[in-house]
Amino acid sequence: MLRANGGRLKASLLEMGKIGGTAAGGVTRLTLSDADKQARDLFAAWARDAGLSVRVDDLGNQYARLEGSEPSAPPVLLGSHLDTVPAGGKFDGAFGVLTALEVARTLRDAGVRTRRSIEVVNFTNEEGARFEPAMIASGTLAGQFAPDYIYDRRDREGRSFGEELDRIGYRGSAANRPEEIHAYIETHIEQGPVLEAEGLPLAAVEGVLGLEWVNVTFKGLSQHAGPSPMRSRRDAMVAAARAVVALRDLALEYPDPAVVTVGRFQPIPGVINQIPGEVIVGIDMRLPSAQVLDEVGERARGLIQRIATEEKVDALVETIRKVPPTIFDRGLVELIEAEIVAEGLPRKRMTSGAGHDAVYINEIAPTAMLFVRTVGGKSHCETEAINWEDAQQAADVLLRVVMRLAGS
Numbered sequence: 001m002l003r004a005n006g007g008r009l010k011a012s013l014l015e016m017g018k019i020g021g022t023a024a025g026g027v028t029r030l031t032l033s034d035a036d037k038q039a040r041d042l043f044a045a046w047a048r049d050a051g052l053s054v055r056v057d058d059l060g061n062q063y064a065r066l067e068g069s070e071p072s073a074p075p076v077l078l079g080s081h082l083d084t085v086p087a088g089g090k091f092d093g094a095f096g097v098l099t100a101l102e103v104a105r106t107l108r109d110a111g112v113r114t115r116r117s118i119e120v121v122n123f124t125n126e127e128g129a130r131f132e133p134a135m136i137a138s139g140t141l142a143g144q145f146a147p148d149y150i151y152d153r154r155d156r157e158g159r160s161f162g163e164e165l166d167r168i169g170y171r172g173s174a175a176n177r178p179e180e181i182h183a184y185i186e187t188h189i190e191q192g193p194v195l196e197a198e199g200l201p202l203a204a205v206e207g208v209l210g211l212e213w214v215n216v217t218f219k220g221l222s223q224h225a226g227p228s229p230m231r232s233r234r235d236a237m238v239a240a241a242r243a244v245v246a247l248r249d250l251a252l253e254y255p256d257p258a259v260v261t262v263g264r265f266q267p268i269p270g271v272i273n274q275i276p277g278e279v280i281v282g283i284d285m286r287l288p289s290a291q292v293l294d295e296v297g298e299r300a301r302g303l304i305q306r307i308a309t310e311e312k313v314d315a316l317v318e319t320i321r322k323v324p325p326t327i328f329d330r331g332l333v334e335l336i337e338a339e340i341v342a343e344g345l346p347r348k349r350m351t352s353g354a355g356h357d358a359v360y361i362n363e364i365a366p367t368a369m370l371f372v373r374t375v376g377g378k379s380h381c382e383t384e385a386i387n388w389e390d391a392q393q394a395a396d397v398l399l400r401v402v403m404r405l406a407g408s
């Protein structure tokens with residue numbers, strides 16, 4: 001059985017991690033920055049050295065292609081992204097791109113020619129840390145955004161995506177976008193603590209949690225803290241605080257991976273001796289099925305209105321974002337799971353709590369993901385880490401999956 005070169009994969013991840021590397025061992029490699037250009041150039045150089053041909057599309061997505069024996073057959077697409085958040089880690093994104101490159105290198109070294117071509121993709125701007133929204137380029141491939149909208153996105157200094165794409169020399173041609181894709185597999189760090197807690201290195205990812213963001217404005221009566229007797233108050237703060245706890249308890253009625261988070265809590269005026277007249281609460285709800293997403297959303301609204309009534313305040317509830325859950329291709333999920341088992345590892349499936357380019361590519365091609373254990377569940381931080389043995393196993397499983405999909 002063919003094995004990936006884990007040593008080479010490790011060396012590549014560490015080398016790539018130096019680009020935009022921070023003193024604390026992390027990486028700041030914002031989309032279309034000089035560091036992003038360097039990372040792209042290095043990836044392209046490695047790919048060419050391995051005998052792959054490299055092309056760039058109009059969104060800056062890079063594709064490194066290992067030609068199959070049937071060049072006209074739709075390719076197997078593998079990859080992720082090389083951009084990071086500010087003070088991020090070495091593995092979020094880069095792990096998926098470089099594991100895919102390692103698979104191509106291994107096949108090439110062994111002289112294995114697959115029937116289908118294999119393409120390793122580096123998607124532009126997955127993180128959305130510099131140009132919002134996130135996953136801009138995969139979303140455009142899926143027809144969710146128009147290129148002109150993308151080119152006009154601006155960073156905080158006012159520089160546009162299109163200008164920066166030109167500046168680093170990565171505006172390619174729309175003709176270089178993939179046509180038909182046989183399958184897309186994205187390998188990614190889990191970014192959470194589940195695999196580590198269960199003592200497992202890998203999981204097949206069945207989908208991504210659906211999401212609803214709700215803004216609630218509790219409106220009471222702003223009064224001086226001293227002269228206002230407790231029993232006559234209309235205290236927006238108390239209502240908001242009760243809602244936070246009630247929402248946590250609501251989420252606990254559902255099994256993992258259901259999550260409800262209040263990440264924004266803003267009392268107005270926010271003065272120590274004043275009863276806040278208004279408190280704005282931002283709620284993030286993520287659930288694995290559309291039905292449960294609707295159900296939890298409805299129950300959340302119900303409990304907010306009940307608490308508001310009890311506290312004699314008003315609650316204005318508005319949905320600011322709603323994304324249905326992503327369900328990946330069942331056949332691909334089963335294939336990944338079977339190859340994890342063939343590797344001698346326990347069977348494991350899970351749902352991603354975070355979004356990935358795979359969410360958009362799933363709309364245009366059969367898609368699934370492979371997760372690798374993240375040390376301490378820590379991600380989007382400088383101490384992001386993986387175990388090198390897990391990286392070897394992830395590359396080996398991806399290699400097996402690719403050989404099945406591409407035909408050897």
Ligand SMILES: [Zn+2]
Binds near residue numbers: 081126356
């Ligand atoms: Zn990522």
